[in-house]
Amino acid sequence: MDSTDHFEGLSKAIARTIEEHISKLKDSTGWPQEFKHPILRVEAFLEDQGPDQDQEDNPLRPFQVASSKIDLAPIFRARRTRRALDQQPDEEVSSRSSDESEPGSPHRRGVGRLRVANMHMIEEDVTEHQRQIATDTRSFPKRRKVASDKFVFRPSTLDKLIIGIWEQLHGTLDLNPQIISEQYAITVPVSSNVSIPNDNTAVEIRSTGPALQNDAFHRMNTLCRKVTQASRVCRSIEIVVQAKWIELFEDKIQMSIATMPHISKTKHHKQAFVEACQDFGWSEKELRNKMAIWRGYKEVKDAAGWVALIFAGMGIYRFCKYRVEFTKEAMKRLRNLRPQFEVAADTLHPHWRGLLTIIGDSSKLQFAGHPHDWVVSEDGALPVPLRSTYLDRESYFEFEQLEESVIDEREWRGEDPRWVPQANAVVQANGPGIYVCAVCDQNQSDEPALNSCYCFPNLFGCVKRKPPPVQIYRTNKGQNNGLLALAPFERGSGIGEFVGLITKGVRHVDVMDSATATTSYQIWQGRQGNFTRFINHSCKANAQFSQFTWLDTQHVILVSKGIEAGVEISVDYGDRYWAGLDKSCLCGESCCRYRRDRRR
């Protein structure tokens, strides 16, 4: 028999006593009012004080004997309503209450409730719930305004260059050489009679009526996007060719020295230089200035590869012009990043190597498949296939990369347990088919023009989702793989959705527990999912899993608490995950709560 069986019922007894006590409290105004759905988490541990009362290091590990959550939302709501009743005319309150009695109708912010406090406990058995990660019941981390007198971290030009490369790699830019040839057919007159290509053919539009003007605007957007893309592609080719030119210039001097060793190196250099000035039609000064920057491009290429030049954007010019950070350390950092850049480029921009054919390089991809099918290293080692990193513990390891969760039909039979219908009041006020965000009260729509909810704009409602700048990497703390933030994530921003198999009844393996007001379900990532599958636990986490409802469906999303570029993304799995688990936490934080050797 498990030792926790001795304490069976203790969770219930403790929670019931506290519940009774809270419901008798006359006033709850002292409680923090900002919580949207307050839950009181109650945990009890048995520990040995030892012979010495002041002894700091308790020799025995505290033993968890009870764990419960008490839902405070109903009592808070009832109190708020009672206060509102004292202040509002009767009809107003009763009209609001009509939809509130609907069982299971999700509560909405700012709508009073007349239901009598009906607190329910979510019971937990600490041994049965091992390895179950829960969403964070606290509200999302909010964006923070930085006070002007506070110290603000300013990235170095090298940091800016690297972040710029990661952002371009994870942006919508299509680095396909074909884009340039497509643009040669374009003619754009400046008058109101605009001739804009309609995909393959140029079509003339007279911008007279509003409908035509709208059409012209839309097509002008397309044209502008294509031309911007084409010019970005040209810019990348320009930098690559200039770096290659430096290479050939140096080779030419070496060859001249080899054939005419009696002439000094300076003379060989001068001869090649003057020859180049004639071919370019530039003065010596002009060429010298340009060469200084092109040399920088070549040095960046020698360290981080052509990929860095192609995806660097404008930041590289500044980096090479001022040269303040052309140090050994900087070049080592770039060298270590090269394989990571190449994995992202090959998997997200499979045409990029086509740009290298202009300098005679191969266009063959090195890393095929999904960006998260590869595990990278921070020390510059070659990336390895994801599967290979699990074979020593699981010879049949398979992982299918998913964009969206899939429902386990055997468990849910065509239903989606994440369904959260709109409250009757919302349907009555707006009509059916209108979705209102429970956090910001704004309309939600997958159609950007109709959407006004900007809670997580990079995940829901705005433009197409971009791949988040993250990679699976080999950790050096013994947790196998982890998730690396390549670019910074602002506090409060959504990094991605926790995607996997929507199921139930999974036990004793890592699984996400989640629930709507009426249904509990699990998201299991054992065989399929996305990058959130690789997030490790930290006792000082820089992200959290939160629930968010989009268009009547609950989603679990990973929200940043403020993450810098180049650090591991972590969440706090919570006490339920670790309770009774025969595992020690390897997060390495000084505040670590689950390191076993420290507790013994």
Ligand SMILES: C[S@@+](CC[C@H](N)C(=O)[O-])C[C@H]1O[C@@H](n2cnc3c(N)ncnc32)[C@H](O)[C@@H]1O
């Ligand atoms: C969701 S996975 C995270 C990715 C995992 N590291 C991997 O390589 O697949 C959770 C597993 O990672 C390991 N893990 C995560 N955080 C840990 C920590 N702080 N200490 C020890 N192991 C951890 C545990 O083995 C846990 O079962």
